[in-house]
Amino acid sequence: MKVRLLVQLVCTLLVGASSGSRTGQLQKACRPGFSQNFYTVIVSRDKLHGQGILKDTTLxxxxVKFEDCQRSREVGFVSSDPKFSVRPDGTVYAEQEVANLSEPVQFMLTARGLHDPHIWETTVKLALAGHLHPLPLTKISFEEMLSRVWDPQPRVIKFSRRHQRGSSANGLRRQKRDWVIPPINVPENSRGPFPHMLVRIRSDQDKNDGIRYSITGAGADQPPSGIYNIDPISGNMFVTQPLDREEKASFHLRAHAVDMNGNQVENPVDLYIYVIDMNDNRPEFQNQVYNGSVAEGSKPGSSVMQVTATDSDDSTTANGMVRYRILSQIPETPISNMFTINSETGDIVTVAAGLDREKVSQYTVIVQATDMEGTNN
Ligand SMILES: [Ca+2]
Ligand SMILES: [Ca+2]
Ligand SMILES: [Ca+2]
Incomplete structure (x- = not known):
């Protein structure tokens, strides 16, 4: 599916007149939680040490902002990726040395109150500044895209042995603590058919009859319930409906195995499911009409105004990268391109001299914002 997006707005440049400002206040009831369900962190290249990142580097x-509604609750953050985490002040940092960050990385962050049972989750995606997504997204079909994302053969996920019998003197050898199951990727807006099998959960104990599998967490037995389910006997785990990344970008579930009597036979295993972005949102300007002003007789290069369009898709990929351009200017006097726009920032500046209020007091400029880095014109 190719998405071609075009948004237009009228931007009025009132030459020599100042623009009015408008302030609006929205009163909303405070709800504790993360300020966003998806954070994009662009990591500056000067954080790099060679190709990698040193331990404890602030990224x-x-x-990340956590709203506690002034209850001053003590909230701790836990990351799904042992390499990256977030300090209580919202700073993203490398918890371990990272060999390479050439591809974007995402992890789930869980906030947990120390003295209350609440859990909040969000997704953090890290991408190196200037990262150019190599996928020519406009040139592949939606079906091709899906086939790249879905696992062709559903993986088998086994429960980890937290303790193993070893040959060392004390008989018990601790397995590496930060053993992490590779995340499960699900493309958003999949057309199914549903239920679609994602993975198979398996315990080594299932030679004995009667092992029963279950999954818990938001998306399974907690709201939004029923998005995922599992066959208790085979351990086959399914997604039951299309997902919307802009609504919920990741899921954290736990898989459990019990015997016929309900006794736990394995330590629960953490499953992280990431919803892969599709380009299903167009850039939207915050206002339909922007009013800017610039003094007559201004020199070329004088700043006029900035316009901003936001795209809710993943801004670390072309899906959410917005580019601006000027389509037209009315009147086209004294020349047809009195203004230029910075394609990345939306800053509009004058490029020619000759602004004369007595001749033209107002210009109307049509600005276009496109995603796909502006290549889909
Ligand atoms: Ca969506
Ligand atoms: Ca999307
Ligand atoms: Ca988009």
């Missing part, structure tokens, strides 16, 4: 300051 982004105070990026």
């Amino acid at each position: 982004s300051s105070e990026c």
Whole structure:
């Protein structure tokens, strides 16, 4: 599916007149939780040490915001990726040395109150600044895209042995603690058919009859319930409906295995499911009409105004990268391109001299914002 997006707005440049400002306040009831369900962290290249990142490097300051509604609850963050985490002040940092960050990385972050049972979850995606997504997304079909994302053969996920019999003197050898199951990827807006099998959960104990599998967490037995389910006998786990990444970008479930009497036979295993972005949102300007002003007689290069369009798709990929361009200017006097726009920032500046209020007091400029880095024109 190719998505071609076009948004237009009228941007009025009132030459010599100042623009009015408008302030609006929205009163909303405070709800504790993360300020966003998806954070994009662009990591500056000067954080790199060679190709990698050193332990304890701060990747982004105070990026993740947790609203506690002034209850001053003590909230701890836990990351699904042992390499990256978030400090209590919202700073994203490398918890371990990272060999390479050439591909974007995402992890789930769980916030847990120390003195209350609440759990909040969000997704953090890290991408190196200037990262150019190599996939020519506009040139492959939706079906091709899906086939790249779905696992062709559903994986078998086994419960980890937290303790193993070993040959060492004390008989018990601790397995590496940060053993992490590779995340499960599900493309958003999949057309099914549903239920679609994602993985098979298996215990080594299932030679004995009567092992029963279950999954818990938001998306399984907690709201939004029923998105995932599992066959208790085979351990086959399914997604039951199309997903919307912009609504919920990741899921954290736990798989359990019990015997016929309900006794736990394995330690629960954490499953992280990421919803892979599709380009299903167009850039939207915050206003339909922007009013800017610039003094007559201004020199070329004078700043006029900035316009901003946001795209809810993943901004680390072309799906959510917005580019601007000027389509037209009315009147086209004294020349047809009195203004230029920075394609990445939306800053509009003058490029020619000759602004004369007595001749033209107002210009109307049509600006287009496109995603796919503006290549889909
Ligand atoms: Ca969506
Ligand atoms: Ca999307
Ligand atoms: Ca988009």
